[in-house]
Structure formats: structure tokens, C-alpha cells
Amino acid sequence: MDRLPDLPERWEGRGTPPTLFRRFEFSRYSETRAFLDALAALAEHSARHPQNINFGATYVNVTIEALGTGLGTEDYEFARAIDGLLTAGNLAHKD
């Protein structure tokens, strides 16, 4: 299997088909909600959606499926764009 040298920090590469996974944790539901809303807007704007989003009051687990046969630059850029929502929204999250 190819190495994944540029895997975005805190994202985990997983399985077959290949996916990227990250868990985001927040202090309050209002921040979880703001992140989910920003993520929905990003998805609509970029015409790309995570394969799965799993959330509760203070966490959001995001799974991105590889666009190609393996994880590549486009997938990592999408992951980083999602990370960027934390900064853009000034969302206090726990790493």
C-alpha cells in the first residue's frame, strides 16, 4: 500500500474503500451546531459531501471517502477545508 505522506494532521486514513476519518469535539451544543452548519455550507459550495457524519451534542465524527481508488490530494484538501471551518468560525474545540 502507498504511504500517505501528506495525511492532514489529526485525520486518520482507514480501510477499504479508503476513507479519511476525524473526530471533532466541542464544549457546547451551540458550537457543534455552528460547525455542522458550516460543514453543510462547505459541502454545498464545493459540491462534495462527506460519506458519513455522526454527531451528538458535543462531537462530530466525519468520514470522507476517497474520490479515486486511493486517498489523494483532493481528499486531503477537502479534509483541510473542513479543518478550516474551526478557525473561520472561531469554534473552540478540543483536539
Place this chain on the structure above:
Amino acid sequence: MDRLPDLPERWEGRGTPPTLFRRFEFSRYSETRAFLDALAALAEHSARHPQNINFGATYVNVTIEALGTGLGTEDYEFARAIDGLLTAGNLAHKD
């Protein structure tokens, strides 16, 4: 274990701690999105949130945790209120 005579149709009672689970399937992401938005508004309005929401482009899995030690009327009413969003939003869903 107690019977659950009034379990809302299509909801499944599960496990310990007791939860209610239902999967909603939609034809298009836009309907999934409308349902998620309505569900967030309901949760904020009723100050009650599902324990977990797991969704992809065309499905939403909802898990409600019992308010008390077992599933009861309040839980079923919350489940029915969620069902009601389909009708209120005129959302075409697959049963």
C-alpha cells in the same frame, strides 16, 4: 423487561441504556438536508436532542435515549414529533 405497547411505528427499541432508533431514507440530499435542519430546529425548540444522529447523502439514523430509566411516553412523543417533520416539510421519504 416491560412491554413497549405504544412504541411508535417504524421505531425500534434497543439496548441498555434504552434507546429508540429509526432510519429515515430520502431520495435526494436536499431532502436529507431539509430534514436535518427541521430536526435541529425541533431539538432547539423542545430543548431535547437525540443522543446521536448519523447521516449521509440520503439517509439519517436517529437514536433517542430514554429520559428516565426506561422508554416512556415522553420519549415516544419526541419520536413522533420527529416523524411529524416528514409531513410538515412534505419530505418524500422511503419507509
